[in-house]
Structure formats: C-alpha cells, structure tokens
Amino acid sequence: MSEQDQMDFESYVSEHIAPTAKKAAGASVLLLQCMDFRYPHRTIQTMDNLDLRGKYYQLILAGASLGVTQGINKDAWQITFLDQLGFAMGDPPDPNFQVLILDHRDCAAYKKFVNVGPEDPKLEKDAHTRFSQLAVNAIVRSFPNLTRKIRCLLLPIETVEPISIDWL
Numbered sequence: 001m002s003e004q005d006q007m008d009f010e011s012y013v014s015e016h017i018a019p020t021a022k023k024a025a026g027a028s029v030l031l032l033q034c035m036d037f038r039y040p041h042r043t044i045q046t047m048d049n050l051d052l053r054g055k056y057y058q059l060i061l062a063g064a065s066l067g068v069t070q071g072i073n074k075d076a077w078q079i080t081f082l083d084q085l086g087f088a089m090g091d092p093p094d095p096n097f098q099v100l101i102l103d104h105r106d107c108a109a110y111k112k113f114v115n116v117g118p119e120d121p122k123l124e125k126d127a128h129t130r131f132s133q134l135a136v137n138a139i140v141r142s143f144p145n146l147t148r149k150i151r152c153l154l155l156p157i158e159t160v161e162p163i164s165i166d167w168l
Helices: 009-016 018-023 040-049 075-089 108-114 121-142
Strands: 029-033 056-060 098-104 150-155
Touching: 009 018, 009 040, 009 150, 029 040, 029 075, 040 056, 056 075, 075 121, 098 121, 108 121, 121 150
Parallel strands: 029 056, 029 098, 098 150
Antiparallel strands: none
16 A cells, blocks of 8 residues: 555545444444554544444454464464354344454564564564454354455554455
8 A cells, every 4th residue: 555545544444434334223343453552542532433333343352363363372362252253243143244453563462472563564564464364264264254344454543554355
C-alpha cells in the first residue's frame, strides 16, 4: 500500500465495516485486538464516532492474530477465541457476520513469541502477515461461512495497513 493509499483507522472502518454493520439488527462484527493499553479505548472511540455502538463484539488476546494461532504453544487461546467467535455469530450463524483482526506495530507479544519488533519494519510486517494468514486459516477451517469476511489490519490507528490474505 503506498502512502497515498493509506487511510486512518476511522476511514477504513467507515468504508469497509460500517456499511454492513449499521444495517444489522444487532452486533454483526467481532473485533479482535491486542491487549496493549494504547489501543482499546481508541478503538472504542472510533467505533462510537461511526455510530457502531452495539454493532460489534470486542475480544482481546495478546498479539491479536498471534493469539489465534497454535504456533506459539497457546492452544487454549485459539480454543477460547474460536468458542467466543462461534457464540458471537449466533445459532444459526448470521450470514453477514464479519471479523476484523487488529494487529499493531511494536507488539510485546510479537517480541516475546516471535522475536520481532519495530527496529526492522519489514520483518515486523512480514511476521504480522504470516500470523494473520494462519489466524484466518484457523477461523475459516472452523467457520467456512466466514471465507472472505475477515479483514486484518496492522495499526497504529493514525494509518492502517491492510494485511493481504490468501483464501483457501
């Protein structure tokens, strides 16, 4: 994504998430983000600014996409995430349900489990891309109806970098 194509988090959500979410009778988005103290309040503020209160579920795991993968020996994290996602989607599952995974740069979980950080931005983005792909694959294996309904972003909130996913 070139600098001119970058957008802030609020613009991204406004363009890609809000149009569908606002039409839903209830919550139709699961927002997964890292537990880093710099982001949850900013995310909630953005969602409120876009009139999305009551339209999304929020789930927090250290490392966001990293926490969904089994590659870090935290199988219970993946099980918890998938159980919560299934519960949020409803029974029967909402056909318009979508997932937004918010990773962020300078993530302590990525430093601890993958040994990457902001000192090498390309390596850092490559790691987030790899684990986002693994997270998407795990989600789609459990919930095939979410194919092409999962978006992954790399924050900071001031500019987002959509993470490109290869669909199975």
